[in-house]
Amino acid sequence: MTIIIGEIAYTNILPTFYYLDRKKLNELDCRFVPQIPAELNRGMANGAVDVGGISSFAYGENFDRYTLLPNLSVSAYSQVGSLFLFSKKPIEELNEKSIALTSSSATTVHLLKIILGKFYEFDVQYEVMKPNFEEMLINHDACLLIGDDAIRTVWNKSNQIYMYDIGQLWYEHTGLPMTYAVFAVRNEVLESESEKLSMLYQQFINSKTKSFEDRFQPMITSIKSDIGGTQAFWEQYFQGLSYDLDEQMLKGLNFYYQLAYELGYLKRKVQSISLWSAYDHCHSM
Known part of the structure; x- marks a missing residue:
């Protein structure tokens, strides 16, 4: 089965994609589709996309249909810059x-x-x-x-x-951080493609880790060539973002879902946030 991976076409998520071994992933029958968040949200909902860095709100709408990949997100403890x-x-x-x-x-x-x-x-x-x-x-x-x-x-x-x-x-x-995008996988893919998913997940983690080890420098050089901006701007921008999904981020995300439900933006209350495990099980927060 081909795994369709939605790739948000914004620079804020780039550290988790920049160092992916796309050739290796293509050989595993993984295909990347660049989209803006709204398009990716729709693709996940209708089954056209299997895995993606989707809007946190879209996960809230489909929390019982998706599972999140742990330690991956686009979050910020305060200012975002975009x-x-x-x-x-x-x-x-x-x-x-x-x-x-x-x-x-x-x-x-x-x-x-x-x-x-x-x-x-x-x-x-x-x-x-x-x-x-x-x-x-x-x-x-x-x-x-x-x-x-x-x-x-x-x-x-x-x-x-x-x-x-x-x-x-x-x-x-x-007083809480906010998580703007999460890495979600449709539940139907979890069991049928667990081996491919494990390799894809490790690639995401490796890309995130290497981006921080390189202090985003090769990536920033590429971004400056594509859309402009100064070295100082982009260094400050990426230093203000987090690509983890820790307890405080989950707390902030749950509060966001609570308020969205109270105000009628979410039709259903988010009962739990399910996190996938590479060891063939998942747990909820």
Whole structure:
């Protein structure tokens, strides 16, 4: 059986993919499909993708159908550097205003709604749009952008625009880290392809480890060539992210799911977070 691996087409997840031995994985009948998070979420849900770094919110919607690969995520203890609310007004003045939301996201869209609805107690009008900063702000007071779209906007925005890091806002109100993407596998694949999954998992871990050992330097050189930015910017950016999935991250993730359920964004309460084990069993948190 071919294992289809969804690969988020953003730089924030690159350390877990950069050093993969793709030739070896292709020989094992593993195929990679680059997608934005929203596309990958849909692919996992309809069975077109077997394994992927999906939005944490998408896992919450399908917690009983997916199992998470341990020690892998895209998380941050505070600032993220690529998830921003850009606003014409200070955030304190956004009550009863309108915000354009990127169509590329699920986790951060609902995280912003939780922050403004639960912590600020605002009533805000939202509209989902394609991620284009100028167009989003034509008829809206603020816009949410993520990933490389957000990074490019930071580099080019006017000083008259207010900018808020969503991860920083979450941390200020909860004291908890936030996990934005998790590595999930459809449960049907767990038993039928356990050997391939074990090798793929080890490759992800090896890539993450080597990225940190190399201090992200070869990867940053490649990123600068592709989309620009300074050495200092990218070094600071990757140092602010975590690719683990520790107890505090799981605590933050569970709190996020609790609030999403209370506010009606998740139809079902997330009963547990299931973590896969390479030793042919999984456990729940």
